[in-house]
Amino acid sequence: MSDAPVLPVGDEKRVMVETMFDGVAPRYDRLNRIISLGLDQGWRRRTVQTLGLPAGSRVVDLACGTGDLCDDVHAAGYRPFGFDVSAGMLSAAHTAAPLVRSDVLLLPVPDASVDGVTCGFALRNFVDLPTFFAECARVLRPGGRIAALDAAEPENPVMRMGNSVWFRRIVPWIGARFSDDPAAYQYLPASTAYLPPGPALMGLLRDAGFGAVDRRTMMGGSVQLLTGTRTRAATP
Numbered sequence: 001m002s003d004a005p006v007l008p009v010g011d012e013k014r015v016m017v018e019t020m021f022d023g024v025a026p027r028y029d030r031l032n033r034i035i036s037l038g039l040d041q042g043w044r045r046r047t048v049q050t051l052g053l054p055a056g057s058r059v060v061d062l063a064c065g066t067g068d069l070c071d072d073v074h075a076a077g078y079r080p081f082g083f084d085v086s087a088g089m090l091s092a093a094h095t096a097a098p099l100v101r102s103d104v105l106l107l108p109v110p111d112a113s114v115d116g117v118t119c120g121f122a123l124r125n126f127v128d129l130p131t132f133f134a135e136c137a138r139v140l141r142p143g144g145r146i147a148a149l150d151a152a153e154p155e156n157p158v159m160r161m162g163n164s165v166w167f168r169r170i171v172p173w174i175g176a177r178f179s180d181d182p183a184a185y186q187y188l189p190a191s192t193a194y195l196p197p198g199p200a201l202m203g204l205l206r207d208a209g210f211g212a213v214d215r216r217t218m219m220g221g222s223v224q225l226l227t228g229t230r231t232r233a234a235t236p
């Protein structure tokens, strides 16, 4: 019998995700560093670099958590604004960026009012990816950029096996010892199953009104970075 956690959908998923991040928030940063072997900070910096926007550009970091990407956005010379649904994650945040508690599927942001969107390790937590990408397209000005970082399943069988051992065995073990919510560290690795394959993710971005869509992988394919340029409004 499988010991994989059940992956909820719809409203059940929305409530579970918010509750879970409220619970893991106090130790989230520390666990992130351990689980990624300290590499997550470099991945976030690379995410921000791919925006390629003029200095002073307004960048919204969606599902900002404790604000790591907001800090990288600021360090790159942009003006960050963070949005997250979890009050716990926002309370644990360390960034000086303005933060707003909001569901990123329904942003309190006017149309075409921002230059860039970043999103780190959150795509798989949303209940509806087409709605998320449409919302990104709505708030971005034409020519604005999106950069979304998340976990991925490596294509290479050897890397896939190593990735599976790390994320399905060792990460839950680390979570059981160092987190306030061990079940969260079973869910988080398993939740990559929510993500469509790379080509389908790129298709969702194009459908939402993004051009120059690109997907690059890091860490042997276990991390992916999706980028695009907003070319037209999303079709209703």
Ligand SMILES: C[S@@+](CC[C@H](N)C(=O)[O-])C[C@H]1O[C@@H](n2cnc3c(N)ncnc32)[C@H](O)[C@@H]1O
Pocket (backbone or CB within 6 Å): 017, 018, 021, 062, 063, 064, 065, 066, 067, 068, 069, 083, 084, 085, 086, 089, 102, 103, 104, 105, 119, 120, 121, 122, 125, 126, 127
């Ligand atoms: C794995 S954490 C990533 C946090 C941060 N972006 C990072 O790179 O460390 C996922 C975040 O997504 C947030 N989140 C999930 N669904 C959300 C939604 N619909 N609206 C806003 N935030 C959401 C969670 O509260 C959590 O802070």
